[in-house]
Amino acid sequence: AARLKQGLTRTREHLGKQLTSVFTRNVKIDEELYEELETILLSADVGIDATTFLLDDLRKRVKREKLTDSQQLQGALQQAMHDLLLPLEQPLHTEQNKPFIIMMVGVNGAGKTTTIGKLAKYFQSQGKSVLLAAGDTFRAAAREQLVVWGERNNVTVITQESGDSAAVIFDAINAAKARGIDIVLADTAGRLPTQLHLMEELKKVKRVIAKADPTAPHEIILVLDANTGQNAIAQVKSFDDAIGVTGLVLTKLDGTAKGGVISAIAKVRPIPIRFIGVGETMDDLRPFVAREFVEALFE
Numbered sequence: 001a002a003r004l005k006q007g008l009t010r011t012r013e014h015l016g017k018q019l020t021s022v023f024t025r026n027v028k029i030d031e032e033l034y035e036e037l038e039t040i041l042l043s044a045d046v047g048i049d050a051t052t053f054l055l056d057d058l059r060k061r062v063k064r065e066k067l068t069d070s071q072q073l074q075g076a077l078q079q080a081m082h083d084l085l086l087p088l089e090q091p092l093h094t095e096q097n098k099p100f101i102i103m104m105v106g107v108n109g110a111g112k113t114t115t116i117g118k119l120a121k122y123f124q125s126q127g128k129s130v131l132l133a134a135g136d137t138f139r140a141a142a143r144e145q146l147v148v149w150g151e152r153n154n155v156t157v158i159t160q161e162s163g164d165s166a167a168v169i170f171d172a173i174n175a176a177k178a179r180g181i182d183i184v185l186a187d188t189a190g191r192l193p194t195q196l197h198l199m200e201e202l203k204k205v206k207r208v209i210a211k212a213d214p215t216a217p218h219e220i221i222l223v224l225d226a227n228t229g230q231n232a233i234a235q236v237k238s239f240d241d242a243i244g245v246t247g248l249v250l251t252k253l254d255g256t257a258k259g260g261v262i263s264a265i266a267k268v269r270p271i272p273i274r275f276i277g278v279g280e281t282m283d284d285l286r287p288f289v290a291r292e293f294v295e296a297l298f299e
């Protein structure tokens with residue numbers, strides 16, 4: 001929890017501290033106060049939908065609990081935020097399929113490659129075997145990065161010098177089956193040459209995965225850079241509309257004051273947040289726990 005708190009420093013300073021300064025002021029709860037809260041929430045990328053929802057919820061709590069001054073508001077807002085985020089807290093379970101096939105998607109720079117490495121180690125630490133499919137065939141550097149990483153960490157990486165993404169992943173699934181591997185992490189492209197359409201390519205990859213295993217993909221994880229704020233919301237919508245995202249990883253929460261974007265996601269497209277990234281090391285990928293997150297924000 002201390003690590004999480006540290007990781008969320010910037011969001012805490014921006015959002016948590018500003019809110020706390022309102023709460024500790026000991027003034028009457030009036031429209032002016034709500035407006036002040038609205039400004040703070042919006043400036044931390046909570047987004048208009050979630051902000052409206054949270055403030056409506058807060059008004060109800062104030063009425064129900066007969067709160068009168070700003071000092072009593074903190075607990076109520078914390079609880080409102082917790083209740084909003086709780087549905088997103090759904091840990092990833094991989095036991096029901098073997099291999100459990102995870103398709104990893106996200107735009108370049110979001111932290112997809114780093115997250116794949118962190119996830120591989122996370123699963124290994126649970127005693128599971130992992131195989132990586134270097135499906136970002138449009139970026140030689142991404143492929144090489146994965147291969148080097150795999151060698152260093154004793155994880156098999158299936159790759160092809162040339163060839164398309166879907167073919168590499170198809171091969172990787174068959175290799176995983178032959179070797180009795182528990183988890184396949186399939187990387188995909190994050191950007192294509194302009195004449196090609198990323199979503200069409202990802203749809204094709206998804207179809208080919210289903211050819212290798214009719215029950216798969218078992219999970220489609222979208223990796224999002226929290227720094228991109230409201231743009232991350234646009235990404236969630238377009239990837240989800242195209243291929244049906246089943247889980248999110250929100251990276252780089254440590255480097256941003258825009259942690260409020262989690263609340264925006266909860267309101268706009270409530271897809272489970274499987275993990276959050278709060279730093280560059282292995283330990284900095286943490287399962288998302290709503291209570292822990294909200295507490296770290298306000299402490």
Ligand code: GDP
Nearest residue numbers: 108109110111112113114251252277278279280
């Ligand atoms: P990709 O293009 O999506 O594969 O992105 P990369 O995995 O190469 O990551 C881009 C940059 O973001 C790298 O410098 C990573 O070290 C960094 N990065 C990824 N996740 C995190 C995180 O949670 N926190 C921080 N601070 N940096 C991260």
